[in-house]
Amino acid sequence: MRTIAVDAMGGENAPKAIVQAVLQAKAELTDTKFILFGDQKKIRKLVGSDQDRIEIVATSEIINDEDEPVKAIRTKKDSSLVVAAQFVKQGKADALLSLGNTGSILACGIFIIGRIKGIARPGFMPTLPVKNSDDGFNMIDVGANAKSKPEYLLTWAKMASYYAEKVRGVKNPRVALLNNGSESDKGDDLHQSAYQLLLDSDLNFVGNIEGNELLEGKADVVATDGFTGNAVLKNIEGTSSVLIHLLKDKLLNSGFMVKIGALLIKKALKGLVSKFDVDKYGGAVLLGVDAPVVKTHGRSDQRAVYFTIKQIDKILKENIIGEFRSEFAVKN
Amino acid sequence: MRTIAVDAMGGENAPKAIVQAVLQAKAELTDTKFILFGDQKKIRKLVGSDQDRIEIVATSEIINDEDEPVKAIRTKKDSSLVVAAQFVKQGKADALLSLGNTGSILACGIFIIGRIKGIARPGFMPTLPVKNSDDGFNMIDVGANAKSKPEYLLTWAKMASYYAEKVRGVKNPRVALLNNGSESDKGDDLHQSAYQLLLDSDLNFVGNIEGNELLEGKADVVATDGFTGNAVLKNIEGTSSVLIHLLKDKLLNSGFMVKIGALLIKKALKGLVSKFDVDKYGGAVLLGVDAPVVKTHGRSDQRAVYFTIKQIDKILKENIIGEFRSEFAVKN
Numbered sequence: 001m002r003t004i005a006v007d008a009m010g011g012e013n014a015p016k017a018i019v020q021a022v023l024q025a026k027a028e029l030t031d032t033k034f035i036l037f038g039d040q041k042k043i044r045k046l047v048g049s050d051q052d053r054i055e056i057v058a059t060s061e062i063i064n065d066e067d068e069p070v071k072a073i074r075t076k077k078d079s080s081l082v083v084a085a086q087f088v089k090q091g092k093a094d095a096l097l098s099l100g101n102t103g104s105i106l107a108c109g110i111f112i113i114g115r116i117k118g119i120a121r122p123g124f125m126p127t128l129p130v131k132n133s134d135d136g137f138n139m140i141d142v143g144a145n146a147k148s149k150p151e152y153l154l155t156w157a158k159m160a161s162y163y164a165e166k167v168r169g170v171k172n173p174r175v176a177l178l179n180n181g182s183e184s185d186k187g188d189d190l191h192q193s194a195y196q197l198l199l200d201s202d203l204n205f206v207g208n209i210e211g212n213e214l215l216e217g218k219a220d221v222v223a224t225d226g227f228t229g230n231a232v233l234k235n236i237e238g239t240s241s242v243l244i245h246l247l248k249d250k251l252l253n254s255g256f257m258v259k260i261g262a263l264l265i266k267k268a269l270k271g272l273v274s275k276f277d278v279d280k281y282g283g284a285v286l287l288g289v290d291a292p293v294v295k296t297h298g299r300s301d302q303r304a305v306y307f308t309i310k311q312i313d314k315i316l317k318e319n320i321i322g323e324f325r326s327e328f329a330v331k332n
Numbered sequence: 333m334r335t336i337a338v339d340a341m342g343g344e345n346a347p348k349a350i351v352q353a354v355l356q357a358k359a360e361l362t363d364t365k366f367i368l369f370g371d372q373k374k375i376r377k378l379v380g381s382d383q384d385r386i387e388i389v390a391t392s393e394i395i396n397d398e399d400e401p402v403k404a405i406r407t408k409k410d411s412s413l414v415v416a417a418q419f420v421k422q423g424k425a426d427a428l429l430s431l432g433n434t435g436s437i438l439a440c441g442i443f444i445i446g447r448i449k450g451i452a453r454p455g456f457m458p459t460l461p462v463k464n465s466d467d468g469f470n471m472i473d474v475g476a477n478a479k480s481k482p483e484y485l486l487t488w489a490k491m492a493s494y495y496a497e498k499v500r501g502v503k504n505p506r507v508a509l510l511n512n513g514s515e516s517d518k519g520d521d522l523h524q525s526a527y528q529l530l531l532d533s534d535l536n537f538v539g540n541i542e543g544n545e546l547l548e549g550k551a552d553v554v555a556t557d558g559f560t561g562n563a564v565l566k567n568i569e570g571t572s573s574v575l576i577h578l579l580k581d582k583l584l585n586s587g588f589m590v591k592i593g594a595l596l597i598k599k600a601l602k603g604l605v606s607k608f609d610v611d612k613y614g615g616a617v618l619l620g621v622d623a624p625v626v627k628t629h630g631r632s633d634q635r636a637v638y639f640t641i642k643q644i645d646k647i648l649k650e651n652i653i654g655e656f657r658s659e660f661a662v663k664n
Contacts, residue, residue, distance in 0.1 A: 068515075131574050131577065131578065143512055146512055146518070146519055146520045146523075147520045147521070178563060180475055180478055180558075180559055180562040180563065183400075186478070187478055187559065188478045188479045188559055189479070191478075191559075210563075210566050211562065211563040211564060211565065211566030211567035211569075211570060212566035212567065212569045212570030212573070213566075213570060214567060214570060214571075215570055215571060215574040216570070216574070224563075226512075227512055227519065227520055227523075227560065228559060228560050228563050230512040230542075230543065231510060231512065231542070231543040231556075231560050231563065231564050232543065232563050232564060232567050233543065234542050234543030234544035234545075235543035235544065235546060235564050235567050235568060235571070236567060236571050237543075237544045238543060238544030238545060238546060238547055238548070239546075239547060239567070239568050239571040239572055239575075240571055240575055241544070242463050242547040242548070243571075243572055243575050243576075243604070244575075245463065246463065246604050247579070247601075247604055250597075250600040250601070250604050251597060251600060254597075254599070254600035257596050258596055258597050258599075258600045260593070260596055261592070261593040261594065261595070261596025261597035262593065262596075262597060263593070264589050264590055264592055264593025264594075264596070265582075265583060265586075265590050265593035265594060265597065267586070267590075268582040268583060268586035268590045269579075269582070271582060271586075272575070272578050272579055272582050
């Protein structure tokens with residue numbers, strides 16, 4: 001039996017969307033148990049009388065997006081997130097899911113659950129969409145680390161490649177390095193050294209990738225330093241959100257005929273927007289800590305949370321953490 | 333009389349679009365002379381018999397996008413770009429415009445025309461669009477430097493702020509630092525130090541900006557290290573290009589009614605695409621070299637080149653280079 005600790009209080013649609021997603025997933029994943037952390041009364045009302053593979057742990061505090069991440073996990077000790085992380089640390093649960101404050105989730109993973117031995121720095125990894133396929137790609141690190149070293153990038157690439165293969169089913173994942181040009185000598189010292197490490201590794205390294213090529217589907221895994229990865233990830237979100245906003249604005253304010261046209265294309269447009277919803281592929285995973293720690297977007301609805309639960313269940317089923325433990329304990 | 337050296341052979345629409353843009357601008361800018369570099373026969377045919385403030389210098393080589401930038405300017409000594417840069421260096425022209433190989437243009441600026449005394453590293457600076465206004469913002473450096481130091485970012489911010497004020501007419505430009513969070517202690521050592529330098533400067537520093545906020549119009553000038561700036565600029569281009577591609581694809585392949593809808597919204601959509609054409613605001617300027625060196629996109633048509641010529645003329649008229657010379661000679 002696998003057990004997932006669910007912070008039921010994070011995100012805009014908490015706890016309702018989260019609890020409903022848990023109930024939906026539970027019906028399907030018959031070998032998985034769920035522990036929900038948060039406002040017991042509210043959660044119980046949503047869960048109803050169901051007590052099969054579901055447990056509620058009452059907590060009295062909530063970490064908000066406005067909270068300073070590290071300070072919050074130190075001061076809000078009875079928050080749904082911190083107590084859920086403690087359950088994982090104590091072995092009472094196998095994985096952590098939250099829709100809350102990203103920085104606090106990362107801090108819970110690193111400081112409460114802790115690193116896998118042999119992994120110097122965990123990396124934060126979303127799955128992002130690509131142009132002409134539904135496969136997407138993994139980018140790591142997107143901001144768990146402001147400061148990166150070449151060997152971190154190698155470790156991140158190894159973990160992400162393994163993840164892409166086992167969880168997303170990509171055969172022999174193509175690994176690329178985000179750099180400022182395609183040639184092998186591109187980049188600053190960090191990226192030049194990372195290039196060499198990746199080249200000398202047994203990964204399927206396909207070379208450098210540039211910022212404009214990320215969504216083209218040229219790689220299954222993109223390794224990047226956490227600073228650049230953070231800027232680029234946020235920029236993908238920002239650019240697509242501004243473009244979609246401008247498109248909607250244009251369609252609504254360009255006269256009657258355009259409005260009619262907008263009605264006719266509405267459904268097609270919706271598909272486009274969902275393609276660029278970076279949460280479609282489940283949550284972002286903090287790889288390198290001693291349990292799956294998964295953050296999904298605060299805006300997530302029941303469906304998005306449901307997919308994230310399935311993703312976590314797959315990570316547990318494939319024993320990704322166990323593999324990392326033996327891989328990095330031996331080689332590092 | 334101001335003189336602009338124009339590489340007539342760079343870009344997809346060379347030399348036709350370039351020569352036509354020069355003729356269009358020349359009619360308007362009555363105090364500006366143009367020297368066109370390239371295939372004399374082709375250019376002469378396009379120019380016709382007009383000899384007023386226009387000169388053609390025959391060159392025999394062209395630097396392509398495939399050429400290795402620095403090697404190309406060393407080996408293709410009779411290329412339109414290199415000879416044009418030599419004219420600027422020798423004082424026979426005041427500014428350089430090219431649509432060609434970005435790396436070679438930067439190399440011409442840095443190695444042939446040379447840095448302004450007191451400026452350690454020139455920065456490459458486009459003007460990019462923002463969400464709810466036509467003003468745009470300047471981002472610097474977007475890739476002239478793979479390795480950056482805090483003091484470079486300060487110099488780039490100073491030059492860009494001055495440019496935004498004098499050339500784009502922005503009063504007291506808001507300067508922000510691209511960082512991985514809004515708080516003052518965010519970022520790696522480079523960005524933490526750059527933050528302090530910007531804070532202590534007499535610039536109108538408004539703090540950190542994150543990757544998702546760039547196109548929101550929160551700053552008039554964004555300072556960034558050249559590595560991150562390069563990744564983010566390319567990512568803006570890549571993300572918008574993929575989104576627009578997907579949108580067009582959806583509209584054409586979602587059945588008859590959607591096609592009708594697409595026809596109705598076509599014009600509105602066109603405005604959106606042009607908003608995200610990053611070349612709309614003229615070319616990107618290499619700031620910190622001893623003359624305006626401006627690169628505009630290889631895809632540019634006559635209109636885009638025309639706007640870039642007007643931009644260069646404004647830079648010359650405002651004596652931006654002269655201001656930089658005295659500003660940085662005194663203070664550094």
